[in-house]
Amino acid sequence: MKDDKESLSQFENRKQDHIRLALEEEIQAQGQSGLERIRLVHEALPDLDFNEITLSDSYWGTEVSVPLFISSMTAGHTNALDLNSRFAVAAQTRGWAMGVGSQRRELSDPEAAQEWKFIRKNAPRAVLFGNLGIAQVITSSVRDIQTLVDNLQARALFVHLNPLQECLQPEGTPQFKNGVQKITQLARELSVPIIIKEVGCGIGASTFKRLQDTGVKAVDVAGLGGTHWGRLEGRRSEDSTPQAQAAKTFANWGLSTVESLLEGRMSLVPYQLWASGGVRSGLDAAKLFAIGAEKVGFAQPLLKAALHSEAELLRVMEQLEYELKIALFCTGSRTVQELKERRLWKWN
Numbered sequence: 001m002k003d004d005k006e007s008l009s010q011f012e013n014r015k016q017d018h019i020r021l022a023l024e025e026e027i028q029a030q031g032q033s034g035l036e037r038i039r040l041v042h043e044a045l046p047d048l049d050f051n052e053i054t055l056s057d058s059y060w061g062t063e064v065s066v067p068l069f070i071s072s073m074t075a076g077h078t079n080a081l082d083l084n085s086r087f088a089v090a091a092q093t094r095g096w097a098m099g100v101g102s103q104r105r106e107l108s109d110p111e112a113a114q115e116w117k118f119i120r121k122n123a124p125r126a127v128l129f130g131n132l133g134i135a136q137v138i139t140s141s142v143r144d145i146q147t148l149v150d151n152l153q154a155r156a157l158f159v160h161l162n163p164l165q166e167c168l169q170p171e172g173t174p175q176f177k178n179g180v181q182k183i184t185q186l187a188r189e190l191s192v193p194i195i196i197k198e199v200g201c202g203i204g205a206s207t208f209k210r211l212q213d214t215g216v217k218a219v220d221v222a223g224l225g226g227t228h229w230g231r232l233e234g235r236r237s238e239d240s241t242p243q244a245q246a247a248k249t250f251a252n253w254g255l256s257t258v259e260s261l262l263e264g265r266m267s268l269v270p271y272q273l274w275a276s277g278g279v280r281s282g283l284d285a286a287k288l289f290a291i292g293a294e295k296v297g298f299a300q301p302l303l304k305a306a307l308h309s310e311a312e313l314l315r316v317m318e319q320l321e322y323e324l325k326i327a328l329f330c331t332g333s334r335t336v337q338e339l340k341e342r343r344l345w346k347w348n
């Protein structure tokens, strides 16, 4: 997402822009996630009590209370400490997992790792995932990436793929050559599992296939339907620039979250399929579990809540869990696994 010689103020400005713009409605690719086309099958006489429903789950042996996670958002800038601290405390309190934002800055500025010391003091048991963009993964040594994982005491590492964003970002790094080879090496040598993710444009059959033999443990489709990085980066450039113009051309670029997930399922991949991108309710999450997601993530709605207050963030997370449980009860499913196995969904 940026050049090695980028100044601190340029980095700060970009991160502040991202947070501010992500809250604007026109940045959201609303109505394009595919979720609106899916309906769960109502069960009028579920053979269970609401309080029997259980959401408990695990990540490669690490127990959590719900199969939901806070998607990667922020790291390494002035507001990041407060925000990530809120996210991590809430994740620990509710038993969610959490991805931190790109740890790129830590590669050149070891001081940036101080953020994790503070966060680990407040949330020692939170299940956290590291994050780095593919362009930085390609140019970094496995040892340096391992340091990022260790600094955070991360349970896994997200590697994000964001070709559209890198093209439209004035300071972008659209150099992705040899990505598959580097991912394969990293999966072999890193001490924790690797999860590949997009950032809102989804993942298609060809990429799923090319990731088959890399050894990655999960792929989060992060599809079209929510925060759109083409739109967002376009807003950061002056109207007359090629970037702003191209951002309009590519305003609806991407594979929807539902489309991506179903392509992943049809590809019979050897890794877990996770879903995020435009997930805005517990019912949305339930639909994604029903069509095959192992875990479901939320970014923008939780950012909005966290910027308000820690209490609001906890309230929103609890609401999402409650809605997921209602969807389970009203389909007669005691667990997410049952919902998945019973194929309780239809096209609208």
Ligand SMILES: Cc1cc2nc3c(=O)[nH]c(=O)nc-3n(C[C@H](O)[C@H](O)[C@H](O)COP(=O)(O)O)c2cc1C
Residues within 6 Å of the ligand: 018, 019, 022, 071, 072, 073, 074, 100, 101, 102, 131, 158, 159, 160, 197, 198, 199, 200, 222, 225, 226, 227, 276, 277, 278, 279, 297, 298, 299, 300, 301, 303
């Ligand atoms: C302010 C903001 C910053 C983000 N930064 C990162 C990042 O550093 N690394 C990453 O993998 N994804 C990043 N994302 C993308 C999210 O993890 C997610 O894939 C995307 O926003 C789609 O989810 P949503 O529709 O729920 O927002 C960011 C999202 C937001 C809103």
